[in-house]
Amino acid sequence: MAMTGVLRPSHVALRVLDLEPAVKHYTDVLGLLETGRDKQGRVYLKAWDEHDHHSVVLREADAAGMDYMGWRVDSIQTLKDLSKKVEESGLATDCCWIPAGEHLETGERFRFTTTTGHTMELLAEKNKVGNCLPLVNPDPWPDDLKGMGPSRFDHCLLYGDDLDGVVKLFTEVLGFDITEQVVAEDNHDFRISVFLSCSTKPHDVAFIRQPMKGAFHHASFILDNWGEVLRAADIISKKKVSLDLGPTRHGITRGETIYFFDPSGNRNEVFAGGYIHYPDKPIITWTSDDLGRAIFYHDRKLNENFLGVFT
C-alpha cells in the first residue's frame, strides 16, 4: 500500500541515426548492458541494477529524438484502471493498446499522447532478468561493468507547449506529485517548468514549456556519488564524447550532474544526489529571474545549448 499506481519510468525509446555507433555509446560510454535485439532491429538495453529486461530501446531512424517513454504500474488491474482514466480525461489523444510481445519480454502497453505531443505508455508486465547479482548472499556491485556504469535509468526532461495539460494529466490522472516548479517572475501561477515524481525521487519526469510538440531534452541515469560524476566526466573526454555541460550541481533537485550527447545528438545525463521526496513535502518554487541558478547552481546562468539544443 505504500508504493502504488505508477511505480517508475520503465523505458525510453530513442531514435538514433546509426545504430551501431549508438549501441557502442550506450554500452561502452554510458555503460548499459545489451539485453536483446528484436526482428525490427531495435536494440534493448538496461542499467546494471535494474531487474527488468530493458529500460532503453534504440531504433535507427532519419532523425534523432524520443519515440516514447514507458511507465511501469503496480498491477494489471492498475493498468486497466489508469488506461480508462487517461482515455476519459480528455487530456490525452491517440490512445491505443500495443500488444504483448511488441517489445521483447514485455506485456501489453497502453499508449497515449500528451498535450505536449509526447507519446507515453503504461505497462504492468516486463520480465525480470536480474541485476547482475544473485538474490542470495549478493555482493554490493557486479564485476566487469564498463563506462560510467549507472545503476538505473532515472527520468526524462521533455519540451512541449501545453505544459498545463500534461501536468494536469500526470498529477490528477496518474497520481504524480509536483516536487519543484519554475514560474514566471511576475506571475507565479504561470509555470515554465514542472518536475514530477511518482516515488520518493525528486523527479521521474520533467517538462519545460517550449513552443513545440514532442521534443526530447534528455534521458538521465543515476550514479552513486559525486566521485562517479567526475569519473563520468573523465570518460567523456577520454572517449571524445560531445560534452554539453558539467560537472556541476542543479539548484532544482540538488542533483550533481553532467550532460553529454550520444552520437546522434540525443542528450544524456548522469547524476547523483538529490533528496527524498514525500507527497506532503511542500513544492519548491523557482522564479524565472533565478532560472540560471535553478538549472546550473554554480554557473548561475543558462548556456544557450541547454535551452536551444534538443531532439
Place this chain on the structure above:
Amino acid sequence: MAMTGVLRPSHVALRVLDLEPAVKHYTDVLGLLETGRDKQGRVYLKAWDEHDHHSVVLREADAAGMDYMGWRVDSIQTLKDLSKKVEESGLATDCCWIPAGEHLETGERFRFTTTTGHTMELLAEKNKVGNCLPLVNPDPWPDDLKGMGPSRFDHCLLYGDDLDGVVKLFTEVLGFDITEQVVAEDNHDFRISVFLSCSTKPHDVAFIRQPMKGAFHHASFILDNWGEVLRAADIISKKKVSLDLGPTRHGITRGETIYFFDPSGNRNEVFAGGYIHYPDKPIITWTSDDLGRAIFYHDRKLNENFLGVFT
C-alpha cells in the same frame, strides 16, 4: 496515488538517563536541531532536511531504550482505515488513541504494541516547520549545521521474539514490502531478520529475532555520502563518543555505515548509500552462515557487541 498509506518513520521516542548530556549528544555530535520542549520535559529534535516538527523525542528515565516509534500516514482517512485494520488484525495489542497535542505540534496518534513488544504509532498530522531553507529559490544546504548533520531520521532496527507476527502486521496490514531477509542456513522459511520498506528506501524498519520483547538496537540517520561517513567517524573520536563499529559497508542494503552510542547507551547509526527499492523487486535473502558478511560486508564476521548490546 504513487506513495500512499504509510509514508515514513515520523519519530522515535528514546529514553535517556540524563537529559542534558543526551541533548548535547543529539545536537552537537549527531547534529539534530532542537525544535521544542514540552511540559513533561521531553525534548523534540529534527534533522535539517525534514519539514515536520520533530523526528526524535528524548525523555529522561531510569533505563535507556525506545518508548515508541511513530509512522506518518498520508491522510486522516488512511489513519482511520489503518487503525481499524490493525485492531482487527489480531496482530497488535494495547491499541489506543493518544490525543492531539500530546506531542508538540502533532495530531492524534493511534498506538499499538507489536508481537515483538514494540510500541508503534500511526499519525496523519504533524506541523511543518520547514527544512532550514526557503521554499522559493533555495540553496542546496543550510549554513550553520553542527556535528554529523544528517538530513533525515531514516529507520530503526528492533529486537524481539515473535518475528513472524510483526512481519505479518507490517506487510499484510500496513502494506510494507520485505526488501531483504536473513534465514536459517538449513531452513530458508525460518526468518532470523527482516528488513521492511514502505517507500523506495531499502528499509524503513528492520527486526531481528531475539528472545526478548521490545528491545531497541539502533536508530539510524541518513548522510549524503561515504565522505560524510568518514567525517562522522572523525567527529566520534574528536568528541570522545563511544564507537560501536565502522566505518564499513553493510551487505544488507549495501549501506555505508558507522555505529556509535549516545551517553545513555542507545545505539545510533549514520549511513549513506543503498539502492532504490520498488515493490516488484525480488527479495534478497541472506543465509545465517553468511550473517557476518550480510551485516558487516568487509569484516565478514559479527562482533559480540553488535548482537549482544541493546537497550
Place this chain on the structure above:
Amino acid sequence: MAMTGVLRPSHVALRVLDLEPAVKHYTDVLGLLETGRDKQGRVYLKAWDEHDHHSVVLREADAAGMDYMGWRVDSIQTLKDLSKKVEESGLATDCCWIPAGEHLETGERFRFTTTTGHTMELLAEKNKVGNCLPLVNPDPWPDDLKGMGPSRFDHCLLYGDDLDGVVKLFTEVLGFDITEQVVAEDNHDFRISVFLSCSTKPHDVAFIRQPMKGAFHHASFILDNWGEVLRAADIISKKKVSLDLGPTRHGITRGETIYFFDPSGNRNEVFAGGYIHYPDKPIITWTSDDLGRAIFYHDRKLNENFLGVFT
C-alpha cells in the same frame, strides 16, 4: 638531504581595492585565518594546516594584482647562496634585501624581479604559529573552520613575456623541475607555458607566455578531495561570489579545480588531486592545438575569461 634549497611558496602579497571586503572574502569564503595586521595596514592570513605565520598578505591599493610572491628556503646559508646566485645569474633585476620585520614575524627577504616582471622573494625565517592542532596526540582536523577551508596555499600562475628567462632562472639557479609544459604545435621548442616544482607537488608556480610584464592569473589553495571542490562550488553560489569556471579537472597536473574571483577581481583557485612528482619523472608536454583539453580537461576548450582576465 632529501628536501633542500627552496622548499615551498611562503606567501603571496595581493593588492585589493577595499580591504575589509577582501578580508571577509579570504576568511569567510576561502576560509583562511587572519593572523595579524601591521602598521601599514596590511592583513596577514594563513591556511589552517600551515605552521608559518602567514601565506597571504593583503594590501589596499588602487589596482588589484600581485605585489610579490615569497619562497621559503631551508636555511640562512641557502638564502645567502641563492641570493648570490640570483644576482650573478643575469636573469633577475632590482635585487635587494628587505629587512627582517618588514613582514610580521618574518626574517630578512631577498627580493628580485624576474624577466617576466614578477617580484619574487627568498626567505629563511618565518615564525611558526602552529596549525590549529596540538603537536602531541592531535586530531586530524581542527574545529570551527569557515568557508572552503583549504589546508595550504599551494601555487600561483603568472603571465609574462620573457618565459624563457624566468624558466632558466627557476630551473638553473633555483633548482626547480619542469613538470609539464605547453609548446607550440608546430615547434615543440617554443614554450607557451611551463609548470615548475621545487617539491613533489605537480607545481609550485607556473608561467604562461603573454605579451606583458608582471601579470597575475591566480593564487591557488589546496583542498583534500573532489567532494570539497563541490562544497567550494556551493559556497561560491551561496555567498554570491563571482565564479570563473568549474568544478572541472585540469589535464595539466590532473587537478580537480574551481576558479573564482575575490571582490577586487584577483582570481583564486581551490583544487584537489594531482600526482607525486619526482625530479627524474619525464616532463609531460602538451601541444597548443590541445590547449583546451590541457587546461580544462572536460570542456576541451578555453573560455575567453581564462586567458583574457587577469590582474
Place this chain on the structure above:
Amino acid sequence: MAMTGVLRPSHVALRVLDLEPAVKHYTDVLGLLETGRDKQGRVYLKAWDEHDHHSVVLREADAAGMDYMGWRVDSIQTLKDLSKKVEESGLATDCCWIPAGEHLETGERFRFTTTTGHTMELLAEKNKVGNCLPLVNPDPWPDDLKGMGPSRFDHCLLYGDDLDGVVKLFTEVLGFDITEQVVAEDNHDFRISVFLSCSTKPHDVAFIRQPMKGAFHHASFILDNWGEVLRAADIISKKKVSLDLGPTRHGITRGETIYFFDPSGNRNEVFAGGYIHYPDKPIITWTSDDLGRAIFYHDRKLNENFLGVFT
C-alpha cells in the same frame, strides 16, 4: 636542488609461499602490473603511475616476509657518496654491492643491513617503462586497470629491536626527516615508533620497536581518495581476501586506510590522504597511552593482530 639525495622507495622484495597465487593477488586484487620475470623466477611488478620498471619483486620461498627494500637516489654520485657514508657510519653491517642487472632493468645496488636487521639498498638507475599514459597530451588515468589500482608503492612499516640505530642511520646519514613519533608515556625520549620521510610525504618508511630482527609489518600503496578505500574494501570481500582492519583513519599521518593480507600472510595496505610534509615542520609526537588512537583513530584501540601478526 629541491628534491635531492634519497628520492623515494624504489622497490620492496617480498617472499611468498606460492608464486602464482601471489602474482594473482598482486595483479588482480591489488592491481599492480607485471613487468617481467627473471631467470631466478622472480616476478617484477609496478603500480600504474610509476615510470620505473618495478616497485615490487616477488620470490617463492619457504617463509613469507621481506627480503629487502630499495631506495632510488638522485644520481650515481649520490649513490657513491651515500654508500661511503653508510659504510663509515658504523650503523650498518653486511655492506656490499649487487651488480647491475641482478634486478631486471636496474643498475648496481649498494646493499646493507640496518641495526633492526632489515636489508636496505640504494640505487641510482632503473629503466623507465612509462606510466601507461603518453608523455604528450595524456589522459589523467589509463584504461583497463584491475583491482584496487593504486598509483604508487608508497612505504613499508618494519619491526625491529634497535630503533635508535636505524633512526640515526636514516636521519643523520641518509637525510630523512622524522615526521611523527610514538614515545613512552612516562619518558618522551624513549621512542616506540618513528615515521621517516625523504620527501613531502608523511612517511616513506616507518619502524616500530619490537624485540626481533628484520620483521616486516606491511607494504603500502597509495590510492587517490577515501572512495577508493571503500572500493578496495569491497574488492577484499568480493575476492575473499583476508582482511586485517579497516576502512578507518590513522591518527598518525591522518591517512585513510585498509589493511589486508596476501595469500602468504604478508600484510598489504592501501591508503589515501595525509598531509604535505616539509623539513621544518615540527615533529608530531604520540604518547604510548594514546597509541590506539594514534594507529586507529576511530577505534582508539589496537587489535591484537595489528601488533602481533607480521612476517
